[in-house]
Amino acid sequence: xxxxxxxxxxxxxxxxxxxxxxxxxxxxxxxxxxxxxxxxxxxxxxxxxxxxxxxxxxxxxxxxxxxxxxxxxxxxxxxxxxxxxxxxxxxxxxxxxx
Amino acid sequence: xxxxxxxxxxxxxxxxxxxxxxxxxxxxxxxxxxxxxxxxxxxxxxxxxxxxxxxxxxxxxxxxxxxxxxxxxxxxxxxxxxxxxxxxxxxxxxxxxxxxxxxxxxxxxxxxxxxxxxxxxxxxxxxxxxxxxxxxxxxxxxxxxxxxxxxxxxxxxxxxxxxxxxxxxxxxxxxxxxxxxxxxxxxxxxxxxxxxxxxxxxxxxxxxxxxxxxxxxxxxxxxxxxxxxxxxxxxxxxxxxxxxxxxxxxxxxxxxxxxxxxxxxxxxxxxxxxxxxxxxxxxxxxxxxxxxxxxxxxxxxxxxxxxxxxxxxxxxxxxxxxxxxxxxxxxxxxxxxxxxxx
Numbered sequence: 399x400x401x402x403x404x405x406x407x408x409x410x411x412x413x414x415x416x417x418x419x420x421x422x423x424x425x426x427x428x429x430x431x432x433x434x435x436x437x438x439x440x441x442x443x444x445x446x447x448x449x450x451x452x453x454x455x456x457x458x459x460x461x462x463x464x465x466x467x468x469x470x471x472x473x474x475x476x477x478x479x480x481x482x483x484x485x486x487x488x489x490x491x492x493x494x495x496x
Numbered sequence: 497x498x499x500x501x502x503x504x505x506x507x508x509x510x511x512x513x514x515x516x517x518x519x520x521x522x523x524x525x526x527x528x529x530x531x532x533x534x535x536x537x538x539x540x541x542x543x544x545x546x547x548x549x550x551x552x553x554x555x556x557x558x559x560x561x562x563x564x565x566x567x568x569x570x571x572x573x574x575x576x577x578x579x580x581x582x583x584x585x586x587x588x589x590x591x592x593x594x595x596x597x598x599x600x601x602x603x604x605x606x607x608x609x610x611x612x613x614x615x616x617x618x619x620x621x622x623x624x625x626x627x628x629x630x631x632x633x634x635x636x637x638x639x640x641x642x643x644x645x646x647x648x649x650x651x652x653x654x655x656x657x658x659x660x661x662x663x664x665x666x667x668x669x670x671x672x673x674x675x676x677x678x679x680x681x682x683x684x685x686x687x688x689x690x691x692x693x694x695x696x697x698x699x700x701x702x703x704x705x706x707x708x709x710x711x712x713x714x715x716x717x718x719x720x721x722x723x724x725x726x727x728x729x730x731x732x733x734x735x736x737x738x739x740x741x742x743x744x745x746x747x748x749x750x751x752x753x754x755x756x757x758x759x760x761x762x763x764x765x766x767x768x769x770x771x772x773x774x775x776x777x778x779x780x781x782x783x784x785x786x787x788x789x790x791x792x793x794x795x796x797x798x799x800x801x802x803x804x805x806x807x808x809x810x811x812x813x814x815x816x817x818x819x820x821x822x823x824x825x826x827x828x829x830x831x832x833x834x835x836x837x838x
Contacts, residue, residue: 442534444768448654449732452718452725468715471723473654474528 410490411462418479418486421457426450436479446476454482464490501626503618503634504670505836508805509559511552513543513641513659518650518793525650532650536767540649540658540793543641548583552661553639554596560635560663561597568597571665573634574604575620577613579796579825580657581643581692593637611763612680612825612832613797614638618666619678619834625668637663640796646692646708653690653713653826654766658793662801672815673804676752678834679745681738689716690826735824736776742833743777743820750835756818758838759807763823764789764799777820799823804836813838 419434426445427434440446446454451471458464466475466489475485518537522529543552553576561568574597576590583592590604605620607613614636621634639661642649649657666675690713694702702708721727747754762773762784770786785803792802800821807813815838822833 439530439534441531447768448714448717449725449728452721452723452728455723456725468719469712471715471718472712473714474526474531477528477531 410487411464413458413462413464413483413486413490415479415483417461418454418482421454421461422446422479422482425453434479436483438478440479441473441477446473448473451476458482458486458489462486462490501622501668502674502676503622503625503666503668504675505673505804506665506667506670507560507563508801509556509561509563509663510802510805511555511559511661512792513541513547513552514545515539516542518656522650525648532656535654535656536790537656537793538790540656541660541795542649543659549578549580549639549641549661550583550589550592550596552641552659553578553589553593553637553663556639556661557593557597557635557637557663560637560665564665564667566633566665568594568599568602568635571599571602571633571635572631573621573624574599574602575607575617575634575636576604577607577609577617577636577638577797579608579610579613579638579640579798581646581695585695589639609830610825610827611797611799611823612828612830614662614801615678615680615797615821615832615834617797618664618675621666622675625666632668634666635663636666637661638797638801640798646695648709651709651712654769655764655794658764658795660792660795660798660802662798662805664801672838673808674837676818676835676837677746677749678832679742679749680833681742681831683734683738683829686720686829687827689713689720689829736772738831739773739822739824739833740776742831743822746820746822746833746835747818752818752835757820758817759783759785759813759819761785761800761803761807761819761821762789764792764794764803765823773822777822797825800834808838 415436455466464486522532576593578589588606590606594604607617617636624631641659642657693711694708771781774781774784788803817838819836
């Protein structure tokens with residue numbers, strides 16, 4: 399049996415809050431992305447709903463190759479641009495729910 | 497000429513758990529209380545004093561019987577509904593409530609179809625009156641008490657689940673609050689959604705590290721639609737489209753003009769969902785139970801009959817008004833509407 403070789407390091411993509419803000423603005427808001435605070439509550443504003451979750455998840459997969467696990471598709475992970483970025487980074491690092 | 501069989505509500509009784517503030521207690525349930533607060537609920541009820549669901553149901557039943565000036569011996573049929581996890585597996589809430597009330601040999605029936613249980617319970621009572629001339633007075637009692645080891649009342653869906661019970665005394669031919677017709681639709685494609693994952697015979701004990709409270713039911717919905725936004729949109733469209741269908745069908749069955757709909761009493765869902773339901777049936781949200789939903793929370797199958805009673809007491813409904821008591825029940829998925837003429 400050959401010796402076990404260490405796994406190649408997995409490259410974790412850099413996930414940009416600016417790009418997330420741009421996508422959210424283009425698809426769910428009327429304002430310009432420049433004005434979107436990364437902590438702005440997207441749920442309270444009604445910008446993101448259950449359908450929006452799937453749109454964002456699909457975009458993260460296409461844009462960054464990051465697939466959020468089913469358990470991470472909770473609305474609370476889509477509460478703000480920052481929350482989306484953090485959820486995507488956890489998924490990219492092999493984690494899921496916070 | 498035979499007397500009309502349509503039963504009417506003679507009296508309503510209610511019983512609730514302790515009334516609590518969502519803002520003051522959400523942190524006990526979720527890590528981000530603002531999310532639960534965004535649904536628009538102010539308060540809800542939680543059973544904290546050791547009473548069982550059966551005891552809560554019996555309390556509501558006694559209040560309804562008192563209001564009708566009857567005892568349980570005057571009742572020909574007891575139909576009970578339970579929309580949450582009962583005290584025990586295999587537990588028959590209808591027999592247990594009958595025992596609590598001191599009934600002797602009164603036939604009882606149990607309905608467990610989630611939030612639709614009250615509608616089916618009322619239908620069963622109406623059907624029994626149609627089939628049996630000996631059945632003239634029925635007690636319908638419905639209870640919802642969240643089993644907090646099985647579901648998180650603020651994280652199971654986008655409503656705040658609440659504990660309550662309601663009972664109505666129905667009498668054949670009673671002229672007030674007459675049940676005119678019901679319509680139901682079931683889409684079994686969604687049968688696996690919103691189930692409680694562990695504790696039944698399929699998975700009696702959760703795998704190590706798992707717990708019902710860790711299961712997010714929406715994840716199953718997303719899996720069901722293959723995480724495809726378009727398919728999910730179809731699911732959302734179906735929710736409100738079927739609601740319109742069952743309201744229309746209930747009116748058609750009753751032979752009433754759909755334009756006479758005075759009020760929609762939907763389940764005590766979040767404010768956005770109630771607005772969408774109002775839009776679907778063509779009413780302004782002011783002619784729904786949206787404000788009562790803020791106060792009561794979502795009490796499973798208990799919502800509609802409590803709200804009907806509240807709207808009547810508040811003078812918001814007048815004799816002759818046609819009210820659609822409607823909603824959606826999961827697991828199922830079921831859409832239901834019972835048309836009441838006040």
